[in-house]
Amino acid sequence: MSRRVLLTGATGFVGRHAGAALARRGFEVHAVARAPGPAAEGVAWHAADLLDGDAARRLVDRIRPTHLLHLAWYVEHGKFWHSPENLRWVAASLELVRAFRQAGGERAVLSGTCAEYEWGHGLCSEASTPTVPATLYGACKLALHQVVEAYARQSGMSAAWGRIFLLYGPHEPPARLVASVARALLRGEPAPCSHGMQVRDFLHAADAADAFAALLDSDVRGAVNIGSGEPVALRDVVQALAARAGRPDLLRLGALPAAPGDPAALTADVSRLRGEVGWSPALSLEAGLDDVVRWWRNDAHAPAGAR
């Protein structure tokens, strides 16, 4: 029997890689976004606004997916942490999951975040690290997770929840760390950074999409960290970028204050992802940064206002 997956957020930072990753695993992919993305082998596009509950229900009733990979959310850089839009996406996600299950859907995977964890514990493990979100975004994702878990248990649906740590890659919002440093250096401008001693887990967006496809393709349930499992200091990341851009002289470590509340370490215990899902990244950090620098060198990618 064919496995039909409804993929939301399909034109997003992770989602744009997910259609192909799902198709490679034999899924019949139905990608949804407000405006269709580029044509791709094995991917059918549907235009719909998930914030319109009726539209979401109609879509599910038409496609009748067996699987759901829900990546869509409000992600505007700098605003998403605290925006009331997070409440709309909890509501829209609940309507979507309910419609999916009521139309016969069998397995759902949704995207969560490391911001569900209480920061300050360093290595975050699904089973033992307390979930005490510091932000509205984290609180909304955690609340959605808890409802989906309870609903899945109650309705006999299989569900998992992928907690994303730090991502980078092409199409990254230009104000984020890797993108902003890469762009400044490639333009020959100074790149001011904080001290850079913060330790994080970095994963290329294409690898994140592939991890979600693998998680959906598995029977693993509950929360699963989506990360590389290789802690790295931010200063090592930006220094590697600077070396690739050929402008280590323009890096200004310590020129900016660290963000208030920024934890010293926030890294992913990936034992569930590796041991139970059986997934590990295809790209090393070095190869991923090569990819990013190559991508930003192509000036056509720069936002119009920034050229």
Added chain:
Amino acid sequence: MSRRVLLTGATGFVGRHAGAALARRGFEVHAVARAPGPAAEGVAWHAADLLDGDAARRLVDRIRPTHLLHLAWYVEHGKFWHSPENLRWVAASLELVRAFRQAGGERAVLSGTCAEYEWGHGLCSEASTPTVPATLYGACKLALHQVVEAYARQSGMSAAWGRIFLLYGPHEPPARLVASVARALLRGEPAPCSHGMQVRDFLHAADAADAFAALLDSDVRGAVNIGSGEPVALRDVVQALAARAGRPDLLRLGALPAAPGDPAALTADVSRLRGEVGWSPALSLEAGLDDVVRWWRNDAHAPAGAR
């Protein structure tokens, strides 16, 4: 400046008493329900279906309430614990709260439940009893609470969350404990019960409504248990009912098994409600049960199918 409250669930078991309780405290009351309730001094009725997000937003934009008392939820007896309707009410409640705040709303109180607590701890305290819901209903209420708390903090709104324990009173769904025993005895039929050793907190629905009005009228934030603070064994409740109905001979304690998972004790620490809100019940359990027996004696209240 006048204080305008939007009251949802205004025809419900608690809500039907809340309009008058709010009016007594000087609120201009705007009551909403799918169909308007009976005319009452100081209460304006609005017909709307809160599951329609657009209708909720239009209502809020028209009334521009300064206060919100949100009691509406899916409450069908026997089904509400596990129904997917709970997801719809989380979504609808989030839309309502967001619309309320964005239209200038200042203080919101929502109804929660003792089912948010992990059962088995006996006395439940807001600050220390773990919240590990055993049901979809409890999980949905807790998730809503967490999002509303985070949103209130973020947006500068004042918010509180009243956790209801066991209620009784007129208009109780006839299959619930107090109503079913009262009705059987008044019809001269045997009333089968479990052993009745379970200890609970009972509060009359009119007192619960008054407690919510007092909570809304206060500056107290966060979760607040709504209860009498007087633990009582179920057997003492039904024996008191039987005495009032004049048929202690028809009570069959032990004739039914206790519900699986039914905790031995589930009672409310009411120190926040008494000490911070300054509220205590007007009705003793004895006076409340007198009221219930009087109400069920009036056969006109019995559901048509049951006469």
